[in-house]
Amino acid sequence: MDTVTYSNFRRNLKAYMQKVNDDSDSLIVTTKEPDNSVVVMNKDDYDAMQETMYILSNHKLMDRIREGDKQFANDKGKPHQLLDDEQ
Structure with missing residues (x-):
């Protein structure tokens, strides 16, 4: 991450x-007062x-993600066809 003065x-x-848009890298803009x-x-x-x-921050969603990870790690995952936006 680059830094530049105000x-x-x-x-x-x-x-x-x-540059920020092309590189997708954030830029810190500093002032005399660091805050x-x-x-x-x-x-x-x-x-x-x-x-x-x-x-x-969504505890229910994170629980579902962790459960899916656990199932996948235990070879209990099932392949399925992806739905498109219109289905």
Whole structure:
């Protein structure tokens, strides 16, 4: 993860936004006050992180995932045909 000062980020905003989107790597924007620093990230990465946090915080869903992992590890998994969005 790269770091850039606020003033440099502001001067080169378009280039930094393009770099974050192209590289899919977050960028730390620092200020004179460390508590005011921010992280700039690609929206797709942000959405994926939000989804992951939602799944991890959903205890019922995590229990189902763990149960499926356990079944798969014990060779009790069953292959099936995937459904498409319209089914």
